[in-house]
Amino acid sequence: MIISIANTKGGVGKTTLAVQIAIARALAGRDVWLIDGDRQGTAAAAIAARAEAQKLPGIACAQYADGAQLRAQVQQQAHKWEDIIIDVGGRDSTALRASLILADTLLVPFAPRSYDVWALDDMANLVDEARSVRDGLRSLAVMNQADPGANSSDNADAEAALADLPQFTYLPTPIRRRKAFSNAGGAGLSVVESLPRDQKAIAEINILVDSIFNVE
Numbered sequence: 001m002i003i004s005i006a007n008t009k010g011g012v013g014k015t016t017l018a019v020q021i022a023i024a025r026a027l028a029g030r031d032v033w034l035i036d037g038d039r040q041g042t043a044a045a046a047i048a049a050r051a052e053a054q055k056l057p058g059i060a061c062a063q064y065a066d067g068a069q070l071r072a073q074v075q076q077q078a079h080k081w082e083d084i085i086i087d088v089g090g091r092d093s094t095a096l097r098a099s100l101i102l103a104d105t106l107l108v109p110f111a112p113r114s115y116d117v118w119a120l121d122d123m124a125n126l127v128d129e130a131r132s133v134r135d136g137l138r139s140l141a142v143m144n145q146a147d148p149g150a151n152s153s154d155n156a157d158a159e160a161a162l163a164d165l166p167q168f169t170y171l172p173t174p175i176r177r178r179k180a181f182s183n184a185g186g187a188g189l190s191v192v193e194s195l196p197r198d199q200k201a202i203a204e205i206n207i208l209v210d211s212i213f214n215v216e
């Protein structure tokens with residue numbers, strides 16, 4: 001499956017989730033290729049840290065910030081991989097648009113902050129545009145950095161705003177703001193691998209990975 005993790009907004013957790021999902025799939029025995037589609041190269045840096053620490057399984061990672069190059073490489077190499085995870089930079093970039101043409105599934109992380117929720121209109125337009133030139137783009141939105149409080153009104157407001165955007169299937173299982181995610185991500189580790197183990201973080205990632213990949 002080819003997954004594009006995209007949002008024109010930066011800082012919403014695209015790279016964090018891309019790294020978590022890529023490692024989760026590799027730990028499940030899949031052949032995974034992680035593509036860093038952002039000039040800033042944060043995902044590639046995290047995976048380089050993982051390789052330097054000799055952590056197994058190793059994750060194959062390439063960086064193509066240029067959309068045409070990204071598309072050509074993925075089209076040429078796709079048959080070699082079971083899962084391709086594309087982490088796209090926060091802007092309406094050529095890499096983002098290329099990823100929307102290639103992907104089976106788009107995952108849009110967003111934070112429960114009003115300006116982040118407004119920015120989802122841009123992504124909704126891009127989904128419409130992609131669907132006008134291709135069939136079968138599945139589009140999922142997941143709240144990330146959700147307020148840890150169980151009854152947060154910010155979380156509820158963001159969820160309600162999503163209901164107005166039919167372009168997205170909202171995954172009703174948010175990823176909450178947890179130190180385990182920021183600590184593990186920078187080191188190129190899954191929350192499953194990093195110590196001390198945060199069982200809630202692990203459960204959240206497992207549910208996310210399940211919602212993406214275990215479809216009929």
Ligand SMILES: Nc1ncnc2c1ncn2[C@@H]1O[C@H](COP(=O)(O)OP(=O)(O)O)[C@@H](O)[C@H]1O
Pocket residue numbers: 009010011012013014015016017042090144145146175176177178179181182183185
């Ligand atoms: N669920 C989370 N809990 C805690 N920190 C998070 C979480 N998701 C992302 N972060 C932190 O937020 C910052 C932005 O995340 P990042 O994945 O780089 O966003 P993006 O790739 O969308 O720009 C990083 O410092 C990251 O460690």
Ligand SMILES: [Mg+2]
Pocket residue numbers: 014015016038042043088089090
């Ligand atoms: Mg990023």
